[in-house]
Amino acid sequence: MTLEEKVRKTLAELGATDAQSVETLFAEVRAAMEAERQDLVSRGATSEAERNQLCKALRDRWLARKSGLVSLIDENWLKKAGKELKPTVGRRFNELREHSAGVEVDALLRAVPVSLEVHVSDPMHRTDSVAAEVSPAVALTDLTLPGYRRPLGSIHPVTRVMREIEDIFLNLGFAIETGPEVESVYYNFDALNIPESHPARDDWDTLYVDAQTVLRTHTSPVQIRAMEKHGAPLYIIIPGKCYRHDNPDSTHSPMFHQIEGLAIDTDITFADLKGTLDFFAKKFFGEKVRTSFHPSFFPFTEPSGEVAISCVFCDGQGCRICKESGWIEVMGCGMVHPEVLRHGGLDPDRYSGWAFGLGVERYAMMKYDINDIQLFYQSDVRFLEQF
């Protein structure tokens, strides 16, 4: 009896009344499928049309929805199996169905001879006899043609500058700390000594998610989170995204990046802050750069300052970019306010610290002489591929 005849009969009609005979029948089916795959491989189609035809015939014979062998086995063996045999038949049928899913594809994959590269990639040896060894699927592909070159991306300039700044501080022994971009009003403002009534809250054009939740306006809330988590001593930098309801222009973006620095220990002084930031500026902008500190105000630092560097474009002589002043402001900083230390769970009589915060996009603009912050976020490949 042929396989076609067998799959049109029920198991009972075939005399398969126990598990062993069911196993034998399915083994026979699997062996037949395997033999037909091998047959497809060995036929060696000479054109793509012929290969497609062979594949289609194999697929139809086994997988056609109504009259394919697998469907007939389902119909006549599985569905009509007695109660005791059903689990065995079901298990073997599922295996068969899985195994036959890509019946023709599987055959083609196997059709690739192991020694292919040696024979075909060398055009000097492309003789007729060698071509005959190559499988039907591969013989149609000219492997001597160049491949497709997929363009490689590059690191975004903002990420590049962030990593550069991070590296300088990592080398000084600082660790990297991160925090949530969707932040509570408590961490973004209250814990940083900016109570609701404080006019300084208006300095940050805040995007509120709800009454108690904001998109963080700066990376400073992570100061408190880190103090709560690690205590002191603490030497960290905090890179991350910030959000403000700022209208986009050449120096403002509603989403931008900051890097915060925080050092807390016993006996930390403003001199440590000055020394560290001067070292950092020289590492980042070049040894010739000078720094200058002048008073400013932030509710979470006291005293507070702004750091300026001698203009990197005119070497401090005065130019259009530094507005003829010879100096460019590069970050806010100060000694951590005692109230902030308290909110972080630290005793201000025992510990002191300094902090700074800088805008990464502005650093990237200075470094690469970019005059419009919007360029970073327009995804224009002509701009991005320069980095």
Ligand code: FA5
């Ligand atoms: C702050 O955000 C303070 N948290 C910094 C700080 C930390 C001071 C610790 C003292 C101690 P300020 O609002 O100035 O400060 O923002 C810091 C930097 O973020 C700015 O100098 C600027 O470079 C950048 N920045 C602010 N708003 C934008 C914006 N809309 N687009 C791009 N960069 C911005």
